[in-house]
Amino acid sequence: MQDDDIVAQWSERIRAATADERPLRVRGSGTKDWYGQSLQGEILDTRAYRGIVSYDPAELVITARCGTPLAELEAALAEHNQMLAFEPPHFGRTATFGGCIATGIAGPRRASAGAPRDFVLGAVLMNAQGEMLRFGGQVVKNVAGYDVARLLAGSLGTLGLMLELSVKVLPRPAAEATLKFDMNGTDAVRKLNEWGGRPLPITASAWRNGTLAVRLSGAESAVKTARNVLGGEVVDAVEAERFWEGLREQTDPFFAAIAPKAALWRLALPSITEPLQLPGAQLMEWGGAQRWWITDADAQTVRMSAKQAGGHATIFRAGSAFDRSAGVFTPLPAPLMKIHRGLKAAFDPARIFNRGRLYPDF
Numbered sequence: 510m511q512d513d514d515i516v517a518q519w520s521e522r523i524r525a526a527t528a529d530e531r532p533l534r535v536r537g538s539g540t541k542d543w544y545g546q547s548l549q550g551e552i553l554d555t556r557a558y559r560g561i562v563s564y565d566p567a568e569l570v571i572t573a574r575c576g577t578p579l580a581e582l583e584a585a586l587a588e589h590n591q592m593l594a595f596e597p598p599h600f601g602r603t604a605t606f607g608g609c610i611a612t613g614i615a616g617p618r619r620a621s622a623g624a625p626r627d628f629v630l631g632a633v634l635m636n637a638q639g640e641m642l643r644f645g646g647q648v649v650k651n652v653a654g655y656d657v658a659r660l661l662a663g664s665l666g667t668l669g670l671m672l673e674l675s676v677k678v679l680p681r682p683a684a685e686a687t688l689k690f691d692m693n694g695t696d697a698v699r700k701l702n703e704w705g706g707r708p709l710p711i712t713a714s715a716w717r718n719g720t721l722a723v724r725l726s727g728a729e730s731a732v733k734t735a736r737n738v739l740g741g742e743v744v745d746a747v748e749a750e751r752f753w754e755g756l757r758e759q760t761d762p763f764f765a766a767i768a769p770k771a772a773l774w775r776l777a778l779p780s781i782t783e784p785l786q787l788p789g790a791q792l793m794e795w796g797g798a799q800r801w802w803i804t805d806a807d808a809q810t811v812r813m814s815a816k817q818a819g820g821h822a823t824i825f826r827a828g829s830a831f832d833r834s835a836g837v838f839t840p841l842p843a844p845l846m847k848i849h850r851g852l853k854a855a856f857d858p859a860r861i862f863n864r865g866r867l868y869p870d871f
Contacts, residue, residue, distance in 0.1 A: 520639035527637045532864040535666040537605030547865045572675040575607030594622035594679040613663025616757035617713035620795035626662035631675040637857040666863040668856045682726035687749035688741035690721045694784035697721040698797045717792040772827040776800040778820035808835035
């Protein structure tokens with residue numbers, strides 16, 4: 510089927526769903542189906558609409574269709590020694606570009622490079638009336654007015670069907686090195702914040718079980734100088750790559766210990782927050798700003814702990830018997846939820862797109 514035929518078919522299907530107020534479940538390969546709230550509606554599979562539309566390495570911008578395999582896009586970038594700087598996790602070999610942006614999840618490089626939304630330049634979106642809307646463009650300075658394209662990052666497909674996306678890419682670093690240090694969690698937080706205030710090329714950090722790992726990336730001279738300044742033990746390059754990939758894809762042994770009545774929580778906290786004295790396994794990333802916590806504590810306990818520390822908590826993964834009725838994401842204050850509802854009403858008044866995926870009544 511030709512690309513235009515696919516789009517026309519989707520438009521007709523979406524208009525019919527809106528008329529009947531029948532929910533549609535927009536998804537690529539489903540590698541992230543476990544993330545978010547409930548899955549409702551007939552599946553609208555985006556994988557048939559795939560391919561790189563344009564890529565200019567000199568301009569550091571790539572545009573691709575929503576169903577393009579993420580691995581295919583990254584391979585094209587690698588040929589020109591470039592990358593998606595936010596290191597998106599795949600959580601499966603068949604992950605798609607659209608799913609990558611819709612979930613808005615970043616990997617270990619997030620603290621130094623930015624989140625997916627920071628790299629989105631433009632988007633082609635199909636709304637609930639089956640209309641194609643274009644936002645942004647393919648250059649950084651082309652964004653004016655309300656930045657809808659970036660708003661799509663992390664929306665979990667609740668605003669419409671993303672057909673095409675344009676994102677900024679970056680060159681791969683010339684050199685990388687990973688260092689590890691033996692220290693407790695409190696010292697790790699203090700060191701990371703101390704180093705964060707200095708001109709050091711730190712692009713990833715992680716602490717668990719008494720060991721702090723730090724990745725340096727950049728020019729050969731910058732990495733070499735930072736190694737001498739920080740000290741620590743240099744990790745073998747193959748082992749280091751396996752470690753950071755394990756954190757990004759959550760194949761690391763830490764993430765395998767989720768009991769049926771427990772959950773893996775993602776806590777976003779001020780980086781200076783000392784380790785929380787709470788039961789269960791903990792791992793710190795992003796200079797101390799992201800904390801992974803595996804616990805069977807109830808949602809109220811976890812969210813109150815995060816709030817008292819100045820942050821919030823999200824259920825990232827949950828065991829088969831864990832109670833998710835309190836909501837996966839921290840409830841928004843009324844003013845913010847009003848804005849969310851206004852946007853939802855503007856793009857999807859019949860609430861057909863991924864109903865209930867972001868919030869139970871959204």
